[in-house]
Amino acid sequence: MxxxxxxxxxxxxxxxxxxxxxxxxxxxxxxxxxxxxxxxxxxxxxxxxxxxxxxxxxxxxxxxxxxxxxxxxxxxxxxxxxxxxxxxxxxxxxxxxxxxxxxxxxxxxxxxxxxxxxxxxxxxxxxxxxxxxxxxxxxxxxxxxxxxxxxPLPLGRAPRRAPADVHAALAALPRPRKHYQWYYSTRPANEDMWRAPQGVHDFLRAYYHVKSADWAENKPAPLQSWSAEELAKLPGYYVMDLDRTMAAQVAPEMPGADAIAACRWLPEGELRVYSGEYSRTGFQGGLQWYRCRTTGRFDxxxxxxxxxxxxxxxxxxxxxxxxxxxxxxxxxxxxxxxxxxxxxxxxxxxxxxxxxxxxxxxxxxxxxxxxxxx
Missing domain, CATH: 3.40.50.1820 (Alpha/Beta hydrolase fold, catalytic domain)
Structure with missing residues (x-):
């Protein structure tokens, strides 16, 4: 045990x-x-x-x-x-x-x-x-x-638009995209991250880095609507390239050795706690939460x-x-x-x-x- x-x-x-x-x-x-x-x-x-x-x-x-x-x-x-x-x-x-x-x-x-x-x-x-x-x-x-x-209760309301509508529109953009929550709901997502080519440790380093204030391109602004054109303004870790896994999506933003050494909020020893745990368990337990949301099964x-x-x-x-x-x-x-x-x-x-x-x-x-x- x-x-x-x-x-x-x-x-x-x-x-x-x-x-x-x-x-x-x-x-x-x-x-x-x-x-x-x-x-x-x-x-x-x-x-x-x-x-x-x-x-x-x-x-x-x-x-x-x-x-x-x-x-x-x-x-x-x-x-x-x-x-x-x-x-x-x-x-x-x-x-x-x-x-x-x-x-x-x-x-x-x-x-x-x-x-x-x-x-x-x-x-x-x-x-x-x-x-x-x-x-x-x-x-x-x-x-x-x-x-x-x-x-809200759907009684007396117009039918909800099928989620597939926006996802089809994202896939049809000039730069084809997909929403990360629906990607996280797919069968391959766990293996994509658990068996990432760069390894779990480096995958998590890049993932945590790109969603932190250390990544200079994080300059958020409100979106106007739940449409493909607006969602495509989100960075790639939220609205991904259609043909990429999450490990591949964040890999180009892997910080260099100097940036890693300078990262006071997540030094390598602390990151090893995360990578050690996820290397052992995989990611599927957390991904099940996303599947509950995206399937709408429990709405x-x-x-x-x-x-x-x-x-x-x-x-x-x-x-x-x-x-x-x-x-x-x-x-x-x-x-x-x-x-x-x-x-x-x-x-x-x-x-x-x-x-x-x-x-x-x-x-x-x-x-x-x-x-x-x-």
């Missing part, structure tokens, strides 16, 4: 361990602070791990919180999930991911959480936690991925909650150089105007791209603590 992440890989004050019996999972968690103090839950995204919170956990714990970051279902050292492409997707649907988080709260003996914080694909999980159980999740911080709300059960809003205090934190904030046209405004009724603030942090809590941990810690204090 696999051991917890070695303490030598973690900053002082962070400890690793397992919590069994969490909705069928043996969940690997990182902790900081004193059990029994107000609980903060930190939910990572793709392709990350609980380890992505290592730089903010000590500051939050020092402020008096019990800080817990799990490897979510499909990731890292958490076990009890099926990595087969043909496995049942239902365990990876959003309502079951919320059930995972509720189980973790119960395992720590808590009745409520001071705040649930989600980054990237962890952001919608945190949002649904706050929307469905505001009695448990008293505040919510969404990072890098705006939450646009619950899908109907989400529509049961149509009209519900997030009514606990909320904050959004992103990187000023993060295209992800704008990849869904109008998402940021819908979050502020409709999805969250108590949106305290939207912070776009300079010097950060998509990996905001790793690139600018001091600023993120300060914004979170400001939000918690208010």
């Amino acid at each position: 696999i051991a917890p992440l070695d303490a030598t890989a973690l900053p002082a004050g962070i400890r690793a361990g397992f919590i069994p019996g969490i909705n069928g999972l043996r969940m690997h968690v990182l902790e900081a602070g004193t059990p029994g103090h107000p609980l903060l839950l930190l939910l990572h995204g793709f392709p990350e791990l609980a380890y992505s919170w290592r730089k903010v956990m000590p500051a939050l714990a020092a402020a008096g919180y019990h800080v817990v970051a799990p490897d979510q279902r499909g990731y890292g050292r958490t076990t009890g999930w099926d990595a087969d492409y043909d496995a049942d997707l239902a365990p990876f649907r959003m309502l079951n991911l919320v059930r995972d988080v509720l189980g973790l709260v119960a395992a720590f003996g808590a009745r409520e959480v001071a705040a649930v914080v989600g980054h990237d694909f962890g952001s919608p999980v945190a949002a649904w936690c706050a929307l469905l159980r505001p009695d448990v999740f008293r505040r919510v911080a969404l990072m890098s991925a705006p939450f646009t709300g619950v899908p 109907a059960e989400a529509e049961v909650f149509a009209g519900r809003t997030i009514d606990v205090p909320a904050v959004f934190i992103g990187g000023a150089s993060d295209w992800g904030i704008h990849q869904t046209p109008g998402a940021l405004e819908r979050m502020r105007r409709e999805a969250c009724t108590k949106m305290a603030a939207v912070h776009l942090i300079e010097g950060a791209g998509h990996w905001v809590q790793q690139e600018q941990p001091e600023a993120v810690s300060a914004k979170l603590l400001e939000f918690l204090k208010d």
